[in-house]
Amino acid sequence: MATIEPTSTRRTVLPGAPPFTVDDLLKFPDDGNRYELFNGSLVVSPAPTPLHQDVIFILQTILHQAAPSHFKVLSTVNVRASDKDLYIPDIVVVPKARARAVRLMFDPADVLLAVEVVSPSTKVHDRGTKATAYAAAGIPAYWRVEPLEGPTLYVSELDGDVYRGPSAHKPGTTVTLAAPYPVTLDPADLVDDD
Secondary structure (H helix, E strand, C coil), rough: CCCCCCCCCCCCCCCCCCCCCHHHHHHCCCCCCEEECCEEEHHHHHHHHHHHHHHHHHHHHHHHHHHHCCEEEEEECCCEEEECCCCCCCCCEEEEEHHHHHHCCCCCCCCCEEEEEECCCCCHHHHHHHHHHHHHCCCEEEEEEEEHHCCCEEEEEEECCCEEEEECCCCCCCCEECCCCCCCCHHHHCCCCC
């Protein structure tokens, strides 16, 4: 007769204590989670869903194909705004020279566009916390993709130290955006329905 053993609950023990610093994060285990800091507060996100990853890949491809040769489109990079602030946008556009020079962390001044693809586990941060943090860090443009809204692309541009907008671009409409460089897309194309 087979017996079923109780499953153990595994816990990751993190070094350091709140408020955390970027130096603390560098000591964290590589356990498959995404660790970000907002004023020393730790935000932990699980690995993205297949839909989330697919939207990132498709949008990154669209941005890459439209990019002038002196820009680079990257996904899931570290952006260090201060000793207590480290963000990991889903996609960024940076100057190619900076992409070649940076080893581990970009400065917010390097980032021309930050993009977040909203998941159920990240929606509060993507819609509020990250938009506020990216604006305060001086990132000129912030795009938020809401896959479950068709998808819808929300575009915000920096006005002082806050974002103006967002302007909403619904699926089925072609939009040409000027920043960080001209790119034309239909948000419907961000989801592969085949």
